[in-house]
Amino acid sequence: MLMSTYLEAAETAHAALTRIDQAAGDGDFGDNLRGGLRGVVAALPADAGLTTEFTVAGTYFLDEVGGTSGPLIGLLLQNVAVSLGRDGETDAALVAGLEAGTAAIQRVGEAVVGDRTMVDTLAPTLDDLRTSGDPVDWAAIAGRALEHARATASLSPRMGRASYVGDRALGVPDAGAMGIALLFWALASRSSSLAFPSELASPSEPASSSEPASSSELEA
Amino acid sequence: MLMSTYLEAAETAHAALTRIDQAAGDGDFGDNLRGGLRGVVAALPADAGLTTEFTVAGTYFLDEVGGTSGPLIGLLLQNVAVSLGRDGETDAALVAGLEAGTAAIQRVGEAVVGDRTMVDTLAPTLDDLRTSGDPVDWAAIAGRALEHARATASLSPRMGRASYVGDRALGVPDAGAMGIALLFWALASRSSSLAFPSELASPSEPASSSEPASSSELEA
Amino acid sequence: MAEPFLDSSSDYVDRALAGFALDHRDIVDLHDNPAFVRAKATAPGRRVGLVSGGGSGHEPMHAGFVGAGMLDAAVPGKVFASPHNRQIYEASRAVAGPDGVLHIVKNYTGDRINFGIAAERLAHDGIPVARVLVDDDVATESEKTATGRRGTAATIVVEKLLGAAADRGDDLDSLAKLGSLVASASRSVAVASLAHTSPVTGELAFPLPEGEIEYGVGIHGERAAQSIARPPLPALVSRMTTEVLGKLPAGDRAIVLVNGLGGTTSIELYNVFALVAEALHGRGVEVAGSLVGTLSPALDMKGFSITVTIPADDWIGLWDAPARTAALRK
Amino acid sequence: MAEPFLDSSSDYVDRALAGFALDHRDIVDLHDNPAFVRAKATAPGRRVGLVSGGGSGHEPMHAGFVGAGMLDAAVPGKVFASPHNRQIYEASRAVAGPDGVLHIVKNYTGDRINFGIAAERLAHDGIPVARVLVDDDVATESEKTATGRRGTAATIVVEKLLGAAADRGDDLDSLAKLGSLVASASRSVAVASLAHTSPVTGELAFPLPEGEIEYGVGIHGERAAQSIARPPLPALVSRMTTEVLGKLPAGDRAIVLVNGLGGTTSIELYNVFALVAEALHGRGVEVAGSLVGTLSPALDMKGFSITVTIPADDWIGLWDAPARTAALRK
Numbered sequence A, B: 001m002l003m004s005t006y007l008e009a010a011e012t013a014h015a016a017l018t019r020i021d022q023a024a025g026d027g028d029f030g031d032n033l034r035g036g037l038r039g040v041v042a043a044l045p046a047d048a049g050l051t052t053e054f055t056v057a058g059t060y061f062l063d064e065v066g067g068t069s070g071p072l073i074g075l076l077l078q079n080v081a082v083s084l085g086r087d088g089e090t091d092a093a094l095v096a097g098l099e100a101g102t103a104a105i106q107r108v109g110e111a112v113v114g115d116r117t118m119v120d121t122l123a124p125t126l127d128d129l130r131t132s133g134d135p136v137d138w139a140a141i142a143g144r145a146l147e148h149a150r151a152t153a154s155l156s157p158r159m160g161r162a163s164y165v166g167d168r169a170l171g172v173p174d175a176g177a178m179g180i181a182l183l184f185w186a187l188a189s190r191s192s193s194l195a196f197p198s199e200l201a202s203p204s205e206p207a208s209s210s211e212p213a214s215s216s217e218l219e220a
Numbered sequence C, D: 001m002a003e004p005f006l007d008s009s010s011d012y013v014d015r016a017l018a019g020f021a022l023d024h025r026d027i028v029d030l031h032d033n034p035a036f037v038r039a040k041a042t043a044p045g046r047r048v049g050l051v052s053g054g055g056s057g058h059e060p061m062h063a064g065f066v067g068a069g070m071l072d073a074a075v076p077g078k079v080f081a082s083p084h085n086r087q088i089y090e091a092s093r094a095v096a097g098p099d100g101v102l103h104i105v106k107n108y109t110g111d112r113i114n115f116g117i118a119a120e121r122l123a124h125d126g127i128p129v130a131r132v133l134v135d136d137d138v139a140t141e142s143e144k145t146a147t148g149r150r151g152t153a154a155t156i157v158v159e160k161l162l163g164a165a166a167d168r169g170d171d172l173d174s175l176a177k178l179g180s181l182v183a184s185a186s187r188s189v190a191v192a193s194l195a196h197t198s199p200v201t202g203e204l205a206f207p208l209p210e211g212e213i214e215y216g217v218g219i220h221g222e223r224a225a226q227s228i229a230r231p232p233l234p235a236l237v238s239r240m241t242t243e244v245l246g247k248l249p250a251g252d253r254a255i256v257l258v259n260g261l262g263g264t265t266s267i268e269l270y271n272v273f274a275l276v277a278e279a280l281h282g283r284g285v286e287v288a289g290s291l292v293g294t295l296s297p298a299l300d301m302k303g304f305s306i307t308v309t310i311p312a313d314d315w316i317g318l319w320d321a322p323a324r325t326a327a328l329r330k
């Protein structure tokens, strides 16, 4: 199942994602993503189809996952679910859902390309997808997504918590951008066996962030 | 006029009364009594009879004079005015008015004999008056009143501001008690020429208390 | 420390009154010289005018409780000082009903004397007058002095219940009797973790060591008889509730006031209230009426008081009866 | 410093909500998991549910303004933290009218995002939703960042006027348009003389030298851009009033809010209000509506804010229209 694969990726990358979010944020992104996916996989029936997977995952991330990223990823997943449910489980519907989800993330989060957020993975990867033909070459797309995510290391943050550290974030990629690259990695892993991004595969596990994962802690 | 005589006494005694109230209180009694009587005398018409004198004085002390003593003395004066107005300007009416006024002061202030207040002049002097016959020998009464007032020097205070200093008040008489003795001195001065109490006749004038005389400053 | 936002060259109590009267001009009129606050409207059936007052620094008490269903007039003194008898006298004359005036007085020497003098003057004018003395503070119960328990936040319960009783046309004697029953059925206790800031000096009124609280403070910024090591909030509230209940008749319902002493947040006060409700429930007492907020502070002191009234059968009806004042609407 | 009266081992925001709901059980219901406060009654003609929310520590905002005539629901986050989108989403679903839901949102990143996510979810469910953004704080106007002016106490004016407009049956578009007009006609500025006490550390959030005040603070305990030598109160209020008026359209009437930031006394707030009224009067502007009190504090910070709204012709009618909430009755 897609979400199990995504969870495996999040488990493997947990330490690295935590470290990356620590460098420019509060260090809870790894917890938020892994915690969310653990919850999703636990909630999913064994025989769930792709639409069900996205539906359950969308609601779970929207309802239960903390941080700025949790519900934003939830919006992405929910929009994919709507598209698959309406148009069938095709690559075109998947891409249309990712488009709608990215639009929702941008409406809500008001980030544009270059702000150093997950949008810096999503928007250019969608451009790639638009020229990639049908069926999609998911392995190639996953590779491109990872490159886009890595490129955020040269952006200075303007949105969210990372904006407080300014240029001190340079040299490390954005946590949310990398987390979204892992979603494309999981989508590609359905059809081909892909190497795991080496910088995210860290052997030793750091301590989790102590912040509760379910509360939104942006100043309000 | 009675009130002019009382004012002269208060002017002469101002320094001593201030010092006495400083020893066991906040030092404003001299100001309160003198300020009140100045106001009364300024308000009185030249040809005012005794009833009018007490009426105007009562209202003025009740309305305008500060400290605990101001309105209590106002009650005394008002009750005398009522009695004179009802029964005529006789000694009997005067005594009845002083009785009613003392009762009002005790209802309101809840002080009993021995608490070291103006009641320690009023109550025993009323006993003297009851056995003094009609017409009253005001010179004798004024002498007795002064003795009663002086005797408060051996009482430790239990009411009002003075209660805060406890036994440290011993040796000095109560300011209010002395101020009431001066009222009897003024009453006696109508018919005989009386020596002024020596301890209240101080040549040099101390600085006035800086507290505003018209605000009531008891904790509430 | 932070000085208060007050212009010490001005009469800031008078200016505050003017601001209050402008803000609530639909409910009150301000009388000048002498200063008192008077209700614009009162129930047509009311036969007795209700007057309360006391030192300033305890807002909204009392001017905030002037209006239909509660007080007809309130007389404010200077900060922590009794009002002058002339304010009380003239306010009482202005609002006296056909059956006279009832004075609701907190038990403090200055207030007793000044309300007492005003009462003598009213009697002299032929206006019937009676007094209800509120003395709810259990912390001052065992004191050696003859002054008795201080009057604090229970005054608000007395004002509300008597307001409703006055609206139904009760006469002066009945109101005085009811008031003294309500006062007897009401007890309070207060704690503080930081003194108020003196408006005169801009300094804290007293120091308090880290980790300690004053147990049993009053509302004039005076220290309590005891400083205690600060217990966790649930233990503190349980101790306070137990102490207050111990001085009250038994009952299965309560009117509860949780009063902030000034610099206490709403989150703190509602935590206290939730814990009081729990503690009462654990003893079989249910909250039948409540009021939570900064009701009778000591300027900006950090702390709170708990007041419990054990109501007689018909008092809940009086508590819930309509009121339209600046600080309390029903 | 004095630690807050909070039990740090408990969820004190939740316990405060429970206490609030018990105290005001005649006006609100508390929804649990996710937490939101809902009005027990709403006008029959209301076609749009009004929902607001934000971090806790600003009480009575927003739960205190839930009730007939104002908000249908309020969603509280933890202290100074945005509510979770699920709270907003479920509160909105619960109170949506036939014409949907209007979100009244203070301009803070967290609130914008979480209300935005909830709005996406509501749209996904087919529930019409619109948003009014309140951004009244002039102190943040010239900042370089793209975040714009912060939203502060003017939110209460927006909530009151929109509540009354919703009661007369306005549809979603009209309400959204009116809300943005009210927000544009409202500006605020705040000063502080002492930081709030952190509920986590028990310490003051920032130091402030003797004799200085923060000019232009927000309501999350953050420092202002400027510290200034403390002017006498009349000069300070005049400066603040001038600055606020300078950002507003001309008019001869004003709705004025004087808001305590927490540890500010009623005497101080009413002095400020009297001085604002004087300053406005001096410029030919009369106070046509007002609200004075601790309305939108930053926990126990010592300070105050001044909000002025220049009303269009029919807004005074909306301001005076009936409301029955915990913190505001008309």
Ligand SMILES: Nc1ncnc2c1ncn2[C@@H]1O[C@H](COP(=O)(O)OP(=O)(O)O)[C@@H](O)[C@H]1O
Pocket: A021, A025, A026, A027, A028, A029, A032, A066, A067, A068, A069, A070, A072, A105, A108, A109, A110, A111, A116, A117, A118, A119, A159, A160, A161, A162, A174, A175, A176, A177, A217, A218
């Ligand atoms: N406005 C935004 N729009 C899109 N993505 C954002 C925005 N703000 C932050 N993010 C993403 O969220 C990630 C951080 O997520 P997370 O750690 O869960 O949130 P928080 O910063 O609240 O702790 C960032 O790395 C970034 O990719």
Ligand SMILES: Nc1ncnc2c1ncn2[C@@H]1O[C@H](COP(=O)(O)OP(=O)(O)O)[C@@H](O)[C@H]1O
Pocket: B021, B025, B026, B027, B028, B029, B032, B066, B067, B068, B069, B070, B072, B105, B108, B109, B110, B111, B116, B117, B118, B119, B159, B160, B161, B162, B174, B175, B176, B177, B217, B218
């Ligand atoms: N309860 C009381 N009953 C009668 N007289 C009192 C009472 N309390 C104080 N006094 C009198 O008032 C006098 C002090 O008056 P004054 O200085 O004007 O008042 P204050 O103490 O308020 O400054 C005392 O010397 C005493 O005689």
Ligand SMILES: [Mg+2]
Pocket: A021, A025, A026, A027, A028, A029, A067, A161
């Ligand atoms: Mg983070």
Ligand SMILES: [Mg+2]
Pocket: A026, A028, A067, A068, A211, A217
């Ligand atoms: Mg976080």
Ligand SMILES: [Mg+2]
Pocket: B021, B025, B026, B027, B028, B029, B067, B161
């Ligand atoms: Mg004195």
Ligand SMILES: [Mg+2]
Pocket: B026, B028, B067, B068, B211, B217
């Ligand atoms: Mg004095």
